[in-house]
Amino acid sequence: MKIITTINELQQTMKVHKKSQQTIGFVPTMGFLHEGHLKLMQEARSQNEIMIISIFVNPLQFGENEDFDSYPRNMERDSQLAKEAGADYIFAPSVNEMYKDEPSVTVKVEKRTDVLCGKSRAGHFDGVATVLTKLFNLVGPDRAYFGMKDAQQVAVVSGLISDFHFPVELVPIQTVREEDGLAKSSRNVYLSAEERKQAPHLYKALQTGREMMLKGEKSAETVIESVTSYLSAHTDGVIDYVEIYSYPELKALAELKGEVILAIAVKFTKARLIDNITIDLNDKE
Amino acid sequence: MKIITTINELQQTMKVHKKSQQTIGFVPTMGFLHEGHLKLMQEARSQNEIMIISIFVNPLQFGENEDFDSYPRNMERDSQLAKEAGADYIFAPSVNEMYKDEPSVTVKVEKRTDVLCGKSRAGHFDGVATVLTKLFNLVGPDRAYFGMKDAQQVAVVSGLISDFHFPVELVPIQTVREEDGLAKSSRNVYLSAEERKQAPHLYKALQTGREMMLKGEKSAETVIESVTSYLSAHTDGVIDYVEIYSYPELKALAELKGEVILAIAVKFTKARLIDNITIDLNDKE
Numbered sequence: 001m002k003i004i005t006t007i008n009e010l011q012q013t014m015k016v017h018k019k020s021q022q023t024i025g026f027v028p029t030m031g032f033l034h035e036g037h038l039k040l041m042q043e044a045r046s047q048n049e050i051m052i053i054s055i056f057v058n059p060l061q062f063g064e065n066e067d068f069d070s071y072p073r074n075m076e077r078d079s080q081l082a083k084e085a086g087a088d089y090i091f092a093p094s095v096n097e098m099y100k101d102e103p104s105v106t107v108k109v110e111k112r113t114d115v116l117c118g119k120s121r122a123g124h125f126d127g128v129a130t131v132l133t134k135l136f137n138l139v140g141p142d143r144a145y146f147g148m149k150d151a152q153q154v155a156v157v158s159g160l161i162s163d164f165h166f167p168v169e170l171v172p173i174q175t176v177r178e179e180d181g182l183a184k185s186s187r188n189v190y191l192s193a194e195e196r197k198q199a200p201h202l203y204k205a206l207q208t209g210r211e212m213m214l215k216g217e218k219s220a221e222t223v224i225e226s227v228t229s230y231l232s233a234h235t236d237g238v239i240d241y242v243e244i245y246s247y248p249e250l251k252a253l254a255e256l257k258g259e260v261i262l263a264i265a266v267k268f269t270k271a272r273l274i275d276n277i278t279i280d281l282n283d284k285e
Numbered sequence: 286m287k288i289i290t291t292i293n294e295l296q297q298t299m300k301v302h303k304k305s306q307q308t309i310g311f312v313p314t315m316g317f318l319h320e321g322h323l324k325l326m327q328e329a330r331s332q333n334e335i336m337i338i339s340i341f342v343n344p345l346q347f348g349e350n351e352d353f354d355s356y357p358r359n360m361e362r363d364s365q366l367a368k369e370a371g372a373d374y375i376f377a378p379s380v381n382e383m384y385k386d387e388p389s390v391t392v393k394v395e396k397r398t399d400v401l402c403g404k405s406r407a408g409h410f411d412g413v414a415t416v417l418t419k420l421f422n423l424v425g426p427d428r429a430y431f432g433m434k435d436a437q438q439v440a441v442v443s444g445l446i447s448d449f450h451f452p453v454e455l456v457p458i459q460t461v462r463e464e465d466g467l468a469k470s471s472r473n474v475y476l477s478a479e480e481r482k483q484a485p486h487l488y489k490a491l492q493t494g495r496e497m498m499l500k501g502e503k504s505a506e507t508v509i510e511s512v513t514s515y516l517s518a519h520t521d522g523v524i525d526y527v528e529i530y531s532y533p534e535l536k537a538l539a540e541l542k543g544e545v546i547l548a549i550a551v552k553f554t555k556a557r558l559i560d561n562i563t564i565d566l567n568d569k570e
Binding site for chain 2: 007011019021102103104105106107108109110111112129133134137138140156159160163164165166167
């Protein structure tokens with residue numbers, strides 16, 4: 001496995017693989033790799049001849065009050081994990097390498113951002129879409145891998161790829177869970193013992209919603225009320241949101257149908273947990 | 286020569302050429318082809334194995350009071366001209382094919398737009414950059430050809446390609462001129478006989494500026510005053526602007542050096558003419 005830090009070397013390297021028509025699987029990350037990333041890398045490894053990950057903490061996607069400087073970094077551990085997962089390359093540029101000057105063009109995400117976590121993160125997805133546009137052009141992947149834990153990001157990337165016609169297949173990877181159903185997250189360690197016991201109820205609440213919809217409930221409001229009640233009854237956390245939209249358009253639904261997402265966010269004392277499920281109601285009409 | 290109207294057919298077609306590693310030259314246009322376009326096509330034809338032009342009047346780059354509906358179109362004549370110029374393909378999609386829904390992502394041009402013609406055309410270059418991002422990804426050209434008559438557009442495209450790392454070489458083509466120096470433009474027919482006699486003085490005014498700079502004049506203001514005086518003395522047109530910037534950054538220059546652009550716009554009775562020259566002052570220090 002080779003670590004590449006300059007754009008020039010990346011371009012030269014990928015040109016060789018493109019020329020020999022090898023398939024390229026790409027896993028863009030901000031580093032500090034966890035089991036979710038490992039799953040993405042495993043899939044990318046198994047489906048492509050070349051597997052490359054990027055590790056770049058992208059300043060453009062952090063808000064003014066967000067933790068760009070304190071965002072955790074551990075290149076040594078990351079490169080060990082990437083190597084074990086079978087990566088051929090890590091692209092790990094400096095901020096100066098990726099943004100030599102102030103950008104003269106950026107991507108503006110016009111839709112899918114004013115719901116879920118995006119509501120409180122103005123400009124976040126513009127930064128994500130801008131850096132991915134750069135990375136897609138630099139890496140030229142056949143497939144790009146993203147975790148469904150951040151379903152809104154997957155929705156935005158899906159819009160980016162389809163609207164700009166990137167010749168890239170988006171591969172969404174299901175959320176990795178603990179045995180009791182809790183979505184894996186580096187934030188889970190901040191839960192108290194009691195909160196850790198309650199946390200699996202987030203996923204159970206989602207299952208409750210899923211069952212209602214599969215049984216034919218057509219009102220988003222009714223499902224939201226029910227999931228909210230379940231969460232209130234089973235956790236001490238403060239419910240940030242319980243929302244249902246079409247997926248990946250993230251539009252409000254007068255009537256539940258088609259592909260939908262049910263997503264929740266709950267604030268515990270020291271950790272805000274998010275989780276979601278997508279459900280295909282196309283056969284249920 | 287083949288006319289392609291759907292994104293799907295374009296993608297399938299270009300995939301074949303990419304796979305056989307043929308070089309692709311691309312000339313994006315809004316149609317109603319004139320001699321400027323012919324020059325672009327000739328260059329693209331001579332430098333690449335495949336030559337493709339697009340004809341698409343892009344609604345995103347027209348302002349609310351601009352003439353999207355009345356913009357001239359003549360597909361029959363255009364396809365004849367493209368064929369004669371040796372084009373392999375014309376990509377001529379409908380608006381609905383290019384923008385099925387309201388865009389969920391667009392490109393925002395952050396720099397190089399608040400000068401020259403861009404000042405009075407808010408959002409114009411966002412529309413240009415957005416459609417080019419789509420077209421670059423669809424066509425996958427090795428080289429893209431743009432006329433220097435619209436030098437600001439070339440500057441914006443240069444920023445788009447370098448910031449987003451498109452694997453495309455930008456080939457700027459010098460302005461085609463009448464024998465008397467007047468830049469060719471479909472708008473020249475709107476000049477009165479007297480105005481047509483005066484119009485070559487636009488290029489002569491630019492030459493005046495060029496000579497001053499080559500002789501060592503370091504003040505943009507002095508050159509601008511001189512070019513403005515020349516225009517006032519030799520034409521009845523209303524001077525819209527005479528401006529000098531670094532090129533392609535389009536930044537104001539305290540001292541004239543490096544690559545610079547001198548650009549002018551003059552309003553005659555029924556036609557607003559623009560012209561420009563770029564000058565490399567790097568050896569003149």
